[in-house]
Amino acid sequence: MKVKEGKTRIGIRNDLCCADCHQCPQLCPPRWLIELLILAEKKQKEEVLKTETFHYNAVSDGKKLIYIDDDEVLDYGKTGILDPQKVSYYNLFINGVLQPPALYKVSKGVLTLNCNEPPIKGAAIILQFVKVLRGS
Secondary structure, eight states: OOBOOSOOBTTBOGGGOBTTOTTOSSOOOOHHHHHHHHHHHHHHHHOOOOEEEEEEEEEOOSSOSEEEGGGOOGGGOOOOOOOGGGSSEEEEEETTEEOOGGGEEEETTEEEEOSSSOOOTTOEEEEEEEEEOSOO
């Protein structure tokens, strides 16, 4: 919203009108408030949110549709399958391909694949957890 200057209307100073009022009967917010809101919006758009990421890594045996913490490949760390209620969002990748949420269910310590056939033997299973942090 741009602030306009120029004509006064109904005894209101021109520096108090917004660009959208065009002498309409509604009261406009003060110019300082409009500028403050624009500044706050710009700052919010520029702010980069900090995140933490965690990964559960497993390898398909070609048979299982349910994976638990004990199936984790420890070479990449020991995160386990986190509680989905304690992260902002999560993604499942099988052989590097992002899977739609309808194909799996996550609960603390358990990943269940909702499909008829398991991934091929040796397929990488990566469950990525992302936690968006408050403030910096």
